[in-house]
Amino acid sequence: MPRKKMFYSIYVFSIMFAASVLSIRCPVNSNEKDTIQQMPQKALNDKELMGKYRDLCTELELTTVIEGIEGYSQEGILYKKEYSDIFDCWTAEITGAVDMKLDLQTGHLLKIFNSLILNKIYGDNSLKDPYEGKPKMDKEQVVEKVEKYIRIIEGEQKYKTKLIEVIFSKQGNLRGNWILRWKRYHDKYMYYEDRIELDLNETYGIVTYANHCISDIPSPVEVKIFEEEAHEKAIEFANNLISSKKIFSGAGVSFKKWFRDFIIGSVISSELLIVNPNYLLTDKSTYMASNRIRKANLAWAVTVEAKYIGKTGPKGETLGNKKILVWIDAATGEILGGDFTL
Numbered sequence: 001m002p003r004k005k006m007f008y009s010i011y012v013f014s015i016m017f018a019a020s021v022l023s024i025r026c027p028v029n030s031n032e033k034d035t036i037q038q039m040p041q042k043a044l045n046d047k048e049l050m051g052k053y054r055d056l057c058t059e060l061e062l063t064t065v066i067e068g069i070e071g072y073s074q075e076g077i078l079y080k081k082e083y084s085d086i087f088d089c090w091t092a093e094i095t096g097a098v099d100m101k102l103d104l105q106t107g108h109l110l111k112i113f114n115s116l117i118l119n120k121i122y123g124d125n126s127l128k129d130p131y132e133g134k135p136k137m138d139k140e141q142v143v144e145k146v147e148k149y150i151r152i153i154e155g156e157q158k159y160k161t162k163l164i165e166v167i168f169s170k171q172g173n174l175r176g177n178w179i180l181r182w183k184r185y186h187d188k189y190m191y192y193e194d195r196i197e198l199d200l201n202e203t204y205g206i207v208t209y210a211n212h213c214i215s216d217i218p219s220p221v222e223v224k225i226f227e228e229e230a231h232e233k234a235i236e237f238a239n240n241l242i243s244s245k246k247i248f249s250g251a252g253v254s255f256k257k258w259f260r261d262f263i264i265g266s267v268i269s270s271e272l273l274i275v276n277p278n279y280l281l282t283d284k285s286t287y288m289a290s291n292r293i294r295k296a297n298l299a300w301a302v303t304v305e306a307k308y309i310g311k312t313g314p315k316g317e318t319l320g321n322k323k324i325l326v327w328i329d330a331a332t333g334e335i336l337g338g339d340f341t342l
Helices: 030-036 046-059 063-067 115-122 139-154 227-243
Strands: 077-084 089-095 099-103 109-113 160-169 177-186 189-201 206-213 262-275 297-308 322-329 335-340
Touching (some): 046 077, 115 206, 139 160, 139 177, 139 206, 160 189, 227 262, 227 297, 227 335, 262 322, 297 335
Parallel strands (some): 189 262
Antiparallel strands (some): 077 089, 089 099, 099 109, 109 206, 160 177, 189 206, 262 297, 297 322, 322 335
C-alpha cells in the first residue's frame, strides 16, 4: 500500500503505537466489539508471549543496539490484550524500548514500533537533518539487509510478496529512514490491502517500524464474471450510491446529499484484485468502521468516474470529479463494496 492511497483511506505513521490506525474512519465501539468477539480459548499465556517478544527482539537484531544505550534494556511489559479491528484477531500489546503487537493465538508479529530509537532521534528538536547528500547504503544493500527480517516477520506463514517501494527519507519524522513496502499476491492476483511495511534506520541499521497486515486466501480463485458484466454492475452500483438516502456517517449526511451535483460517467479502469469486502450500502456494511475482515475474495475492482456538474465558484473553480471504486465478486457477481474519493 504506497503511503498515499487514491481512495478514502490513507496510511498514518503514528508516534503513539497503541493508537496507530490505517485509515481515516470512524472507530467502532471497542467495548461492543469485545463482547461480540470473545477471547479465544487457545491463546498464548503471558510467559509465552513475553518469550516470543524477547525472541523477536533478538532475531530482528534489536537487542544489541538497545542494550548499548545507557538506561535501557530489552525487557518489555505486557500492556494489554484486546480484539483488534484492524487485524481482525485478538492481539497482545507489549510496550518497552520496542513496542510490539502480536497475534494472541499464534504469536505472529503484527506491528513493531521502535520507541527507543525513534524517540532518541526525533525527540531532540535541535537535531538537524544529517542527510544533505546521498545515503550511505544503496537500494540493493538495503533490500538485501532487510530480506532476513521479512522472513522473520512472516514466520511459518509462507506467501508471495512483491517489493513495490524503496525510498530514503531525508525530511520530517522519517528522516534517515529507508521505507520499504511489499504487496502480497496469490496465484497471479495482487491483494488490495495485504502488505508488509518496514522502515530501517540507516544510522543504527535496525528496524524502526514494521506493519504486517495479512488476510485469508480467497476461495474460490476463479473468474466466472466477464469484465464487461462487471462494468455494468459497477455503473449500476455507482448510480445507486450517489442516489442513496443511507447516511454517510463520515459526513453525517446521506450519500445522495454528499454526491449532489454529481452524475455517473464512464468506467475509468478495471482489474482483478483480492479484496476484503466492506459491503458498502448494505446492512452488514463495515465501510465507515476502523475494522477490516480477514476474509478475502477475488474481485473485479472497477473504477467509475463521478462527474461534477454543479455551478462554479466566484473564480470559476469547481469541486472536480470524484472516483468510485466498486468490487464485484469475480465468481458470483456479488457486490462486495468498494471505496470512493472525498
